Amino acid sequence: MLNVDKPIAAKIVELIGTEGLAEGAHLPAQWLADRLRVSRSPVNEALGLLHEQGIVRREPNRGYFLAQPARATAPELAGALAQEDALAGIYFRIAEDRLAGHLPNEFNESQLRRLYGLTAAQAQSLLTRMAHEGWVEKKPGYGWAFSPMLTTAESLLQSYRLRLALEPAALLEPGYRIDPLVLQRCRAAEMHLLKGGIETDTADQLHERGVRFHEAIVEGSGNPFFIDAIRRVNRVRRLLSYRAMKDRKRYKQHCRQHLEVLDLLEQQRNEEASAMLREHLQSTLRNFARLTDILRDKP
Template identity: 65%
Template sequence: MIDRSIATQILELIRTEGLMAGAHLPAQMLADRLRVSRSPVNEALALLHEKGVLTREKNRGFFVAKPVIESLSDVVDELGLEQTDIVTSVYFQIADDRLKGALPDEFSEQMIRNRYGLTSAQLTSVLTRISQEGWAERKPGYGWQFSPMLTTPDSLLKSYRLRLALEPAALLEPGYRLEKKVLERCRDVEKHLLAGGIETDTADQLHERGVRFHESLVEASGNSFFIDTIRRVNRVRRLLSYRSMQHRERYVEHAKQHLEVLELLEREKNEEASEAMRQHLLHTLDALTRISEILEP
């Protein structure tokens, strides 16, 4: 079964980066950007090729057939890529059940298949996504186990305190350089959120957009230790991030703060941008503390 969310994310990348007809879309680059393996990326590329969004050249790969100009939701509807498949819905149900304490630390594939009424292909897709995101892994020999990390409100707060130490420092690295096209892509995303995306985007989309903003800014530091750390912590905080999205009103202020950081970086005022990032993460910590009851099992 093709994970249509990957195809949607590829469409969003084409749109936000303003990729024109003929732009190459290497599968490995997309897999790195979307933090998935190449297999679902190749399936999504083939699907978009069938839909006429991409062209394919033998031994060269996939290329943009035409730019994506309309709103993402309109394109998704037009191509029939709505996020209603059972794999996505069961993924979120497993996440919620895990946070509620309804699933044991260790489990078998058969238990998950029976509990959620999955086919073999659906089971493989769900478990592949969960393992790629780092909150469960296959045990040596037989069975699976959930990661003990980030299933309590306190662990989410600790992840933000780590980011509070890391992200402002990344903006002060020697040779820090945020490319203009990356800055503009980040700015477009925040404007989209303020224009209504906060209410209409899925939890998946909201999480990924926040992750891409913060990772893009850290990646511009060129410091591989910072970059690896932020990617790791973002993978394992995903579960509680989804739960916190029950209170979306705080995202309006978050988006405004993101735009402020971008403006300062554009003017090369990195020290001020670093302080603005520190204040932004402190604001988020405070907001999460106040909604900690919805993060409880």
């Protein structure tokens, strides 16, 4: 049985072993997501990590394939995950330093390497992640700049106002349908948190769980404009979301509200689900005074 607390990359390798997959076996992202009961986004990220370590190979327009037998992957995977953990710690240091005002608006890769003791490859990996998440931008010619978006408590409030306008409406789209397997995965993630994950999961894991829930239910609308807008705001609000996670008391309430939305969607009571989702988002706004205090704290 798979251990739900393991990183996705480790669970993929474990699944490869339990399935007895041979070298060259195709690893469809949707199949992996269904077996691991997660969305495709973290699976694709994990496959990218395994590709970088040579454990799987990526073929254009075909996907990922097992590059070596499962028995040979353990040492490579251990090294990959150790490197990932080290970089995650530095990532959060950079995020905290930026939010605390310790970093300039513009910088170059050499400065980043010197400040945080990074190799060129590590600096590039971190800059790629930060750019993908929307809080740094490559300057024309040379250097980098921090994005002015979502670095204040007010900008996080604005992102919730946008979500409040869009997400409940997405549940009312004609032909709305959410796959039963998606409902099952979302429900399992909420139950994991209620059984202790709130206290033990990392900020990354908590944020991804929330993102997967909200994007999954919006994707049920089938409306690409809703879907694209929510994905964009989720990318750029990540930085402030991490700071808000210093206070995790509210997460039990959030989990219960998520579960109620899922139950209503399963019963096709979309108007009630939309109203519940609106109340869920509004509850965050009502507690925003407390959140802004957390976001203004110095690390």
